[in-house]
Amino acid sequence: MDEPLKRTPLYAFHVKAGARMVPFGGWEMPVQYTSIIEEHRAVRSSVGLFDVSHMGEFELEGPEALAALQHLTTNDAAALAVDQVQYSLLCTPDGGIVDDLTLSRLGPERFMMTVNAANIDKDWGWVTQRSARFRGARWRNVSADTGLIAVQGPRAEALVSRLAHGDVTTLGYYRFTAATVAGVRAVVSRTGYTGEDGFELYVAAADTTRLWEALLAAGAGDAARPVGLGARDTLRLEMRYALYGNDIDETTNPLEAGLGWVVKPAKGDFIGREAIERVRADGPRRRLVGLEMVDRAIARHGYPVVAAGKAVGVVTSGSYGPSVDRSIAMAYADAGFAAVGTELGVEVRGQARPARVVKTPFHPPRVKRAA
């Protein structure tokens, strides 16, 4: 190990709470406090808190901020209203994915990009270098100064409302607002990675612990609890949300990954547009599908997917899904083997185990749709 692992402001809390800490993308993070399955169920039935302060935030402002973002990202940033968020991608010239991200519009010429923790340095180099010609666009990496707490579950709205000055109940999905929560200034964003209703609260790093403890205390009546990365993974897997590094990376293109919905070629040129349109014209050669294992053996990242003894794909993510009580996975399957209902095998410890392609998400989302 060359560098010591980074720690979020909540590190001391996690250790004191008895969390099992693991390295994740260069950070020392809690994988579980009690049990992954218990924590997962707490989020779906009530409310859980996630420390996601390790994620990165870049601010961009200036008269050319929008133009720079249109050049860098696949989604249409011009369609963003102020106080609105969109999911988007940074792509390479050959259509591979550099990162997935959310983009928030803070003002007519001000934006915030939220990126994956493991890619902060890579993305920072990418966005600054690739938009260098947009002189009227100024970037600021505010990752180290920003804490981020996700509050997720059916009781999340009640909990955040109790502590917020400012109305969060009417905040729509993928919208955000500035509010004071438990006396802490926050950007409250109705976004998340679990498929449940909830919020992500952006605060000054120095305020993270204070807000976290206030949320836990105020949420005691709803059995609010801290939730680790283990349950974060099972929750997002049930929703078929991609995890960078597992399901998407620089060798995968958005169309095969099922992310064509955030690629908007009509908005104008962007890095990777030509390559992606070529894939669109030919049809992707493989597709990211949802698999359900017939028995309970877990299909894990890298396990081969087979049909009649022939390799036709590979598992990218897999686990036991506590809310669906089955072993589930995401996998690339060659075109022709990707239709819902297709029976396939997954090689687990040298033996092909039966699996089938199923509709996703595996579990119904309950995010708050636009009113």
Place this chain on the structure above:
Amino acid sequence: MSNIPAELKYTRDHEWAKQESGNVRVGITDYAQEQLGDVVFVELPKVGAKVTAKQAFGVVESVKAVSDLFAPASGEVVEVNAELGKKPELVNKDPYGKGWMLVIRPANPGDWNQLLTPKQYEEHIAQGGH
């Protein structure tokens, strides 16, 4: 502090063994289930299969990891816990009771003496458990 019952013997790989009328009942220890986390799948041999001391007889899967299971004694499998198919969480909840995995009819009485006493197992864990 993990639970290490005094009437059992142990392997370095965190299985426990119990003598029962000449046979040996086997499972994994409290320390093992705690390290693994939520058990979601246990792969066990069929009744009649032969197992060899210190060799893998199956696998226990948790959400995050897969671990081999090692036989404490050589012999023939005479019973397998069918409940673990539907309720793998029994391994976490009751590792020495309802979470048992196999019963072996031992081929070599000498295998029993190779196992760790509770005290030796306790020291083994204290030194890292590897």
